[in-house]
Structure formats: structure tokens, C-alpha cells
Amino acid sequence: MNKKITIEKKVLSENDRLAAGIRRKLSEKKIVALNLVSSPGSGKTSLLEKTLKALNGKLNMALIAGDVQTENDADRLKKAGGKIVRPVITGGACHLDAKMITRVLDELDLDEVDILFIENVGNLVCPSSYDLGEDMKVVLISTTEGDDKPLKYPSMFRRSSVLIVNKTDLLGLSNFDIEQVKKNARTINAELIVFELSCLKETGLEAWYEWLKDRVTAKKGR
């Protein structure tokens, strides 16, 4: 078992080295990079679809869509108007790593890009350990998942800067208490920026869009 831990440490330290390279590259080009993480089905792709439709023409957005299998998410994002969309199929692996991202970025023309969204594999555990060179992790939770999830999967909430509570249109139809989930999340990470929204009903999205535009403005130093 010790041998396994040693190897894991080596893998993570090699990942960190590559992530630092990605961060340097994106920083030189003044690109905001967000790593979206959540359980399967919390609405990462839906949120990106809405964001593409709302901000196309206002921001230049690139997207990397990670999946264990299928290019479903990348196809959805292209249909939603994504001009720079790249799928990454992990082939069974439970997370994206910096090596996969490095390879994709080498193929992309980043000169005009303002913001890079990386949609991670749907998994609330493993992706928390892998730095992808992003500015921030954005963790999504949907109102149907149970409000104790931040306590049960603390690492992801600790390492995220933004919490998006999606599917607020379904509030009241289960035992999910939105105040409790925010309280639980802030017990783990007091600094979390929180957005409450419904991708399906298109409510609460404006604040998210404004925040994205502000991030880009701050990064460009305009």
C-alpha cells in the first residue's frame, strides 16, 4: 500500500508541474480559466450552454469538455454556439488531469480567448486532487442532491472558490434546505462565492454572467 501512495504522490507532483505550466501560459494570454466540477447530472453542461448563448459576442469563450465516454457534452456545447469546443475522453479515468489539458491547449489558438471553461468529469471526489492550471474551481450542486453533500465531500468544497446551487426551480419538492447547504458549504470554506440559479427556468443567471464579465475585465486589466 505504501508503494501505491508513493506512486500517487509522484503522479500528483508531475500533475502539479504540468498545471503550473498551463497556469503560466493562460496567465500570459490573460485568459480566465474555470474548472467546473460536480456530481454527474448537477448541470455543468446546461450551465455552459446557457452561458454560451448569453455571452456569445460579448466574451470569447473556449471550452474543454471532459467525459469518461462519449462526446455528448462537447456536441451539446457546439450546438449551443461554442466556437472553440474540445472534447476529452478520459477512457475510464475518473478525472481530468493536467497532461490531458496541456495536450488540448497545444492544439488551440488562444490568442483571442477571454475565458476558458473546463468541464470536468462528473465526480465529486477525484477531480478535487488534480490541479488543471485553472484560476478557480467552480463546484455545482443541484437542489435534488441533499444538503449534507458539502460535509460528506469536503475536499471539493474546500478547493473551490465558487459554489453554484442549480435547479432552484425544484426547491420545496424535496427535503433539500438551501440555507442549510450554504451553511454546510461555508463551514468547510468560508470564502465561497455563491450563486443560486435554475438553468432550466433561466433564473438567477444574470449575476453569474456579470461575475464572469467582471473576472475577464479584471484579468485583462482594462
Added chain:
Amino acid sequence: MNKKITIEKKVLSENDRLAAGIRRKLSEKKIVALNLVSSPGSGKTSLLEKTLKALNGKLNMALIAGDVQTENDADRLKKAGGKIVRPVITGGACHLDAKMITRVLDELDLDEVDILFIENVGNLVCPSSYDLGEDMKVVLISTTEGDDKPLKYPSMFRRSSVLIVNKTDLLGLSNFDIEQVKKNARTINAELIVFELSCLKETGLEAWYEWLKDRVTAKKGR
């Protein structure tokens, strides 16, 4: 990277060895063992709570509740009337493994047990690789997660024998198509036994209970 794969293979083969031991032990005692897997928040704990309440006195049930952190699930199951409930905190690990189960089983008196439920960590990827000595994996999906999940996380659906579609009370409130999810799941695994139910509204549970009782009867050879 090859070294990593070699170590992973060793870990999995050691896991398989231990799982075979568990299977032998449970088989000798004629215990039905089910490994419940799903995304976080699909309703594994809720289903077990309902099952405990409905079948207490009819079946002798033991439960092992795996979590990355907290004993929340185990506490819920004890409150729901579980007499033999053991928490396993993986301490960051994204799945239960056979070593953890072996250790817990050594402490349990299994003589009177008819059925053992193992509630895995909420993760639709990693637990699919780890045999816990169970008779079957039971995969849950909720109607709010998206009907393409079986295609995106095929390994879990391939290795499961039962599919439970939970939260049917929320059908029609999202774009989830229950016929499509069943079709997608059966594309991956034509043999899947499917139950459609709502733990919250307590509908569709009877068929699940009957199936459990039948499994126990068949195992005992009564």
C-alpha cells in the same frame, strides 16, 4: 505512467483476492449481499431507510455505509431502525474496497443475517472497479440527473445487475425521459432488472421489497 498502471493492477488483483474471501464467507452463511452504487444524492440512503422500515421483522438486515467523511448515512440508517449498521469512512478515498469490507465483517455477527446492504461512496466511476464480494451491484439514478448517464458512465451500468430509477415524483419537471434512460442503460447491459420508484412519495417500493424477499428465499433454498 506504466508503473502507475502496474501498481493499479496489483491493487485490483489483491482486491479481487479479498473479495473472493468475502464472497465465500457470505455464501457459507447464505447471505444475500448487495452493493449499492450511484452519484452523490441519487437516494441510496433514502432507499435503505425505507427498506429498513418496511422489512424490519421480516428480514434480518445488516448495513455497511461507506462515506468519504462523516457518519451521516450510518446515523440515518440507525435511526431508521437498522440494528446492524457499520460506518466506513474512507478518509478521502473515492470508493470502498474489499479490505475495508473484510475488516468490518470480521467484527459482525453474521449468523442471523439474511441480507447485507453495502452503501458505497457516491461516485459513478471508481466504485465500479472494486469487487466487494457482493452478489450484485445495484445502481441508482435519479430522474434529475440526465437520461444520458448510462452512456457517459458505462462501466457502472455494465457491472450492475439492477437499475433503480429514483425520484419518479419529479418526472416531467426536467428534460429527463425515463424510457430513454432505460433504453440507454439496456444498450450497455441488456440484462438489467429495472425498478422505478420514489423514496420521497413512497411509490413503486413494493416491487423492490418483493424482489429482495425473493432473493433471500432463493439463497436460503427454503
